[in-house]
Amino acid sequence: MTKCINIDGVNVPFEEGQTIMQAAENAGVYIPHLCHHAGYAPHGSCKLCSVRVNGRVCTACTFPAAEGQSVINNSRELQADRRRLTQMLFVEGNHNCPSCEKSGDCRLQAVAYYLRMEDDHFPLFYPPRPLDSSHPDILIEHNRCIVCSLCVRASRDIDGKNVFAVSGRGAHKHLIVNSPSGRLGDSDISTDDAAAHICPTGAILIKGQAFHRPIGQRLYDLERIDGSPHAGEASHEA
């Protein structure tokens, strides 16, 4: 007999060893996330996938599914917590959507739309962060990095290269590049690498692509991040 967990009143089957996120994704249930990506080792750092499991808040991307679990995903309380977390991500960096070429394709922005984030709530940090344009084809815009470590995992686990790592702690946590100079141009990254394409924000970009698709025709201009179409207003909160 298939084992099931219950997410928001719906039975969702899972296989032994799967996380709650994996079970939900297989069943087409959207749990907001940024540092999780299917097929990648879980990281559990962005906390956006926080769900209530048998009354306790856990991250769905790291928590193993178990028979009989009762999971609350889409509640007013959790959506409000996720909105605050997203606002923290915005104020900790310099996320200037109007001047960002990733706007419309950005998962950070799309999650903020999904969570109905209209303001930043917190005071802004405006951290001074550098730009690394040393590579001929790939740009690092540290202002937009949310330190999700997807590029670290992509380079290490998919590309077998170890181009990226995360250094420092707390507010000083930042992305570093594994090359003698610390600059991307001196690393062995290439445009074919998964690490060059996995960034959920506009922090790692392929150069020369900026406006191939105009604003208004981009991924999240056409559909919401939870996969539902734009037209027809659906409630996000239970």
Next chain:
Amino acid sequence: MKPKVRVATTSLAGCFGCHMSFLDLDERLLALAEAVEFDRSPLTDIEHCGVCDIGLIEGGVCNSENVHVLREFRRQCKILVAVGACAINGGLPSMRNAIPLEDCLLEVYRDGVGLANAMIPSDVELPLLLDQVRPLHEIVKIDYFLPGCPPSADVFWSFLSALLEGREPELPYELLRFD
């Protein structure tokens, strides 16, 4: 006759793009004019904000005059609204925040290309620049936020028509945009 709702608008460290987008209401402006009258606004020429129901503020805060105007709006307006990206997070003008103010001034007024009589303006009439551009909510309480660069005319319409009908404004998903 129902008394008209009094609305004030201003642009602080903004580009007036949000005001231009407001004017994109086009023929809906006629319906709006039936229900509201304007206090201080680029549309009127009134110098100081009087007692108002709604204050719409575009742009962040970049100098001392912006701070005074913002506080005057907060004192006078029952509902204060941060309009557009710059009012909400500093926007494009805040891109100077990573550069020391002195370096900005020297580059623009003394060391830039093609300057005649290069010098940093210091007339006492000029408001002093803040060391950083800040969003409105860091200085006064803001009641509503209209994101977008600029917010579309539909955003203004959705928001104002809700307020005028006594409903709680709620932007439809399609109108919530940061770009």
